[in-house]
Every structure is written in structure tokens, then in C-alpha cells.
Amino acid sequence: MKNRLRELRAEKGWTQADLALELDVSRQTINAIETGKFDPSLPLAFKAARIFGLTIEEIFRDEPT
Amino acid sequence: MRNSSAEKTPWVRQQLVNRNRLAVWxxxxxxxxALASFGPVFLWDGAVAGSVLxxxxxxxxxxxxxxxNIRNLLGLDEMQQRLQLEAxxxxxxxxxxxxxxxxNLDISNVIVSHAQISWLxxxxxxxxLATTLLRARAYQ
Structure with a gap:
């Protein structure tokens, strides 16, 4: 699964640690999601979408990384 | 916007509590x-009551x-939980x-000494430990 998390985070000027705090996960988990090594659960994806004010589909795409 | 270097969220604080509690236990x-293992020799001279206690x-x-440990595992985020599950x-x-x-090596007398659970x-x-470290590296 591909995602725009890194790009969206950069737009807000956030570090991985900042986003991790917002999502209540570790910085390592943010890194793994951004690099496509870990796919988040639906609740976590919804939480990320809420934080960025987007829909899940606007952040995550069902494509091979 | 939170300042990650200065602020600890409730989730982060709870993780620290869980980890410290697990370390204490x-x-x-x-x-x-150690008390149960060495007590009979050094403290109560083989008395059965001492060992039972x-x-x-x-x-x-x-x-x-x-x-x-359960509390600690439940407090981890989903990737950390998956990593622990794999390990x-x-x-x-x-x-x-x-x-x-x-x-089987012991039963068939291939090895001389009796099988000890401590080795297991x-x-x-x-x-x-090795699996946790290797899997954590694989996710980075």
C-alpha cells in the first residue's frame, strides 16, 4: 500500500516524532508506514485522515510499494 | 501543534509506566x-516449609x-504489537x-547429561531477543 504521509507531514513542517505524538504511536511506526513496510489498521488510518483533514483514500492507495 | 521534544502524551506516559512496572515485576x-533456588542451601538448611514458602x-x-507483561503488550502500538507477536x-x-x-537426545542416551529446562x-x-532486534531492524 502506498501513502502520502511523508508529503503531508512535510507540508505541515512536522517531524516523524511530531506525527507519532499526534497519532499515539512510536516514531518507528511512522517511519515504517511512510516507507511502506507496515500497513496501518483502519482505525489508525482514519485517525491520520482526521489529523490531515482528508479522506483515507486521499492518503492511502492500494498499490504495491 | 505539539512539541515532540518537550511533551509526553498520555499514551507515551502510559508506555513508560507499563515498561517500568514490567521491569519491577x-x-x-x-x-x-534466587531465593527459592539458593535459600535451601544458604538460608533455611533444607527445611521443607522454607522451600514451599x-x-x-x-x-x-x-x-x-x-x-x-500483558499490560505492557496491550499498551504498545500496532506495529510494536506485531513485532512482539512475531518474536x-x-x-x-x-x-x-x-x-x-x-x-529425545537425552532419552536415547546420545548426550551424557540429563536434559535441563534452564537451557531451554x-x-x-x-x-x-534476537528476533525482536532483527524484526525491528527490518521495519526501519
């Missing part, structure tokens, strides 16, 4: 294990350690297969 378990205490503290699965598999092979515990501990 684990230390208590090791200490009571020490082993009972060790078992109760062990139950507390299991509870603390536990591999450790269980290695422990089962190696443990039974080790016992050490093997599972090392496997868990």
Missing part, C-alpha cells in the same frame, strides 16, 4: 527465583510478572522443536 521474579512466593510473583511465535516454535529434540529457557530468551 521481572526483577522481583528473578530475586524470588519461597516457591509459592516465586510463583505468585511470576503471575504478577505475566500480568505486567513470540518464533521463540515458541524454536523452544518447542529444540526442546523436544533435546529431550536460555535458548528461548536469546531467540526472543
Amino acid at each position: 521481572t526483577a522481583a521474579y528473578v530475586l524470588t527465583m 519461597a516457591i509459592g512466593l516465586n510463583t505468585c510473583v511470576g503471575a504478577g510478572m505475566i500480568w505486567a 513470540m511465535g518464533i521463540s515458541l516454535g524454536v523452544g518447542l522443536v529444540a526442546g523436544l529434540s533435546y529431550e 529457557v536460555m535458548l528461548m530468551g536469546v531467540t526472543y
